Amino acid sequence: MTDKPHRPSKNSKRPHGGRGKPAPRRPGLPPEGPILLYGLHTVEAAFNNPDRKRLKLFATENALNRLTERGVRVDVPVENLPPRALDKMVTKDAVHQGMILEADPLPAYGVEALSGARLVLALDQVTDPHNVGAILRSAVALDADAVVTTERHAPEEGSVLAKSASGALDMIKHVRVKNMARFIAEMGDEGFFRVALDSDGEAALEDTPFTDKTVLVLGSEGKGVRHGVREACDTLARLDMPGKLRSLNVSNAAVLALYVARMKMDL
Template identity: 50%
Template structure:
């Protein structure tokens, strides 16, 4: 039976590197420094007042949004063809045809940019007056993860929500990460920022909305809280859930009926399910 050699540990690798550097110095050569990947992964900062958005769906939606002010685009030839822009010189902003590594240097190597990045002004947050005739809203109570917020925006657009409402503080700012997770939805749904969520919920009550706070220990099943009229679903932060003041302010606290052993879901999954249930109810398809 052949004796197997033990696998190398990180400590072994470290000492092996030191030994090689010592041999190089002894032979008169300079030690070779280890490369750090961190600067490439992080990328560079966007110019002040601008955000960097990337990915084919994200950029295509931004191009189609008349409210989006784009200042610069970096794009590969392949991505340009897939965006079906046509004559890029006719666009009202600078377009640079580059290789993917040039975009990596801007966004960082971890960003899945699919060969295109734009620099643009952030969209302006709107006020509650922008609701108009919306019958379904989504309210986020200090949900901070941009991946979750982006995924929630995507679901909100898919299920026809009229707007998404977030707090001005303790909510993610517009970014490439959020926009990529939203897959174009950032450009398609009004985003309303409020300073005081409890006061905003009170205003929604005056506008005829029933506000339903999602809580894994809510006393009622979500379907039993659905009103005839306008619905605003309220979801809390990852881990913490709804704040106490929010719990006291909403019309109902409700839970999703989960028959399995796990009784809570990621906030983006809970948003998608509750939006589906609310939309079915509003459409008259509830049981």
């Protein structure tokens, strides 16, 4: 045990989320070096995910006790640190709740991870990690099978995305594709009904017919779903708002769309 903050060796890449220059990244793909996951729900989910390779846990005694009380099997070396030392490992104002897990990023799931899926949420160039994290959390809560993003113009896996997802990153398949329009077209070949949310949609989402296999497509705030992606979909649908504001933040639109889809598909 030691009270010294964690410092990577000279031959290792610095974990993403710490201070200083981050390790090089491949655009849109998982980071090349370890990442730091922090917060109770995020760390707990990482320990419960068989696909997550865990390396080391840095935690206070109280935080370690909380994990144990929740039935988490800590299967990595543990370094006991005081809160101030943990503060130095992450960005300012990061709420680590006394625990930081150093881990490898998740595998880069491809379309093969969608075998047997019925409800898939596709995000066309949604770049804000806070929004994508919130969407992942909603997708888990509403029992979607996967969330799909593009390799480029989408957030990498990292501390901010993981914390915003509050554990959901390790509870749902996050699939990355090179070309969203091509992916949507291929999903049609696999028997999926493809619905893009658009304020100028032909009908309200609740009035849109669904099949037992559906892909919901949401675009970035401002631009929305790109033209080529819309063209690959079967229909455009809108979310009608009764108030003075016509549109919602993309994370709020996602949870409403998933809820309507589940009711229509009777999942």
